[in-house]
Amino acid sequence: MSKVSKIAVLTSGGDAPGMNPCIRAVVRTAMYNNVKMVGVRQGYKGLIEDDIYDMDSRSVSNILNLGGTILKTARCAEFRTPEGMETAYNNLKKRGVDALVVIGGDGTFTGALRFSKQYPDMAIMGVPGTIDNDLFGSDFTLGFDTATNTVVDALDKIRDTADAHDRLFFIEVMGRDAGCIALRAGISCGAEAIMLPEKDTAIADLIASVKSNQAKKSSSIVIVAEGDKNGGAYDVAQKVKAEVKSYDVKVTILGHLQRGGSPSAFDRVLGSRLGFSAVNALIQGETQKMVGLRGNKIELTKIEQALTHQFKLEDDLMLMSDILSI
Ligand SMILES: Nc1ncnc2c1ncn2[C@@H]1O[C@H](COP(=O)(O)OP(=O)(O)O)[C@@H](O)[C@H]1O
Numbered sequence: 462m463s464k465v466s467k468i469a470v471l472t473s474g475g476d477a478p479g480m481n482p483c484i485r486a487v488v489r490t491a492m493y494n495n496v497k498m499v500g501v502r503q504g505y506k507g508l509i510e511d512d513i514y515d516m517d518s519r520s521v522s523n524i525l526n527l528g529g530t531i532l533k534t535a536r537c538a539e540f541r542t543p544e545g546m547e548t549a550y551n552n553l554k555k556r557g558v559d560a561l562v563v564i565g566g567d568g569t570f571t572g573a574l575r576f577s578k579q580y581p582d583m584a585i586m587g588v589p590g591t592i593d594n595d596l597f598g599s600d601f602t603l604g605f606d607t608a609t610n611t612v613v614d615a616l617d618k619i620r621d622t623a624d625a626h627d628r629l630f631f632i633e634v635m636g637r638d639a640g641c642i643a644l645r646a647g648i649s650c651g652a653e654a655i656m657l658p659e660k661d662t663a664i665a666d667l668i669a670s671v672k673s674n675q676a677k678k679s680s681s682i683v684i685v686a687e688g689d690k691n692g693g694a695y696d697v698a699q700k701v702k703a704e705v706k707s708y709d710v711k712v713t714i715l716g717h718l719q720r721g722g723s724p725s726a727f728d729r730v731l732g733s734r735l736g737f738s739a740v741n742a743l744i745q746g747e748t749q750k751m752v753g754l755r756g757n758k759i760e761l762t763k764i765e766q767a768l769t770h771q772f773k774l775e776d777d778l779m780l781m782s783d784i785l786s787i
């Protein structure tokens with residue numbers, strides 16, 4: 462006997478490729494188990510504004526290949542208030558919803574946990590959906606693989622023109638507080654330097670390495686994660702430019718193109734697995750947890766733990782990327 466009768470699903474925070482395959486899996490797994498489904502548009506904003514609609518298997522046809530999220534997403538300040546949460550709860554209760562699947566990042570989970578502590582009869586299950594890959598409890602988050610491949614594609618193109626002109630490029634990639642995209646994309650493209658929020662890079666050291674590279678290579682690519690403490694790519698480029706006048710320096714900010722596009726096969730499979738497991742966990746009576754992929758196995762982590770434990774960037778990958786770019 463299922464512990465839930467009607468599940469609501471929403472996407473919240475920054476969109477991420479793979480959210481649609483996940484929504485599809487949530488809806489179809491619920492249908493298979495005779496659990497009713499509703500979709501909430503625009504995350505917590507839709508909960509408060511009662512923008513909620515019935516879903517069935519056909520509501521999620523032909524969306525596996527779509528980027529973005531068919532449910533739309535938002536950042537919602539009102540959900541941070543007790544009044545906002547109460548309105549959201551009442552809107553769910555009047556429809557007979559007793560469980561909620563939230564697909565999003567750390568902010569989304571923080572909100573979901575507060576909500577569930579306030580209203581414990583509403584079971585919640587989190588699915589890690591963010592291109593930043595910055596959540597403890599899952600080796601990979603939805604969208605990270607697609608976003609990294611998008612960055613790699615862009616970096617390969619920039620390398621062509623950088624090499625043709627013997628130029629030095631500073632490329633800024635997303636990652637509010639996390640260097641996962643920067644590190645993986647940097648390794649994939651042989652970046653000469655990668656600046657990460659998790660690692661302090663002294664500008665003097667960067668200048669020395671750029672000068673030494675100029676003597677032996679025709680082009681250089683420096684990746685700057687947006688959360689790097691030296692500022693964005695423009696700031697870093699300006700500081701370096703003053704010291705390497707003979708190098709033609711260019712800056713590219715990849716920006717929001719990193720969040721779009723059709724999900725990779727990896728993100729489609731990951732979204733399907735996480736959505737499927739989220740519903741099964743709710744049916745088994747689990748709540749206040751996040752489904753994640755660890756060592757190619759689906760595992761549940763308490764949301765409290767996912768939020769308090771720091772996701773750690775791999776030291777060995779950082780060292781390896783330095784060595785391989787000599
Ligand atoms: N402390 C909080 N209390 C309640 N809701 C929160 C809290 N922190 C974040 N949220 C909700 O989660 C939404 C998404 O969070 P955000 O940090 O923007 O994205 P992400 O989930 O991708 O990290 C916020 O707009 C807000 O509605």
Ligand SMILES: O=P(O)(O)OC[C@H]1O[C@](O)(COP(=O)(O)O)[C@@H](O)[C@@H]1O
Pocket residue numbers: 474475476565566567568590591592593635636637687720
């Ligand atoms: O689209 P916005 O609101 O400007 O947010 C940009 C931020 O969203 C992200 O793309 C994803 O972050 P979240 O998943 O935490 O929302 C960050 O890398 C970036 O800093």
Ligand SMILES: [Mg+2]
Pocket residue numbers: 474566567568591
């Ligand atoms: Mg976040």
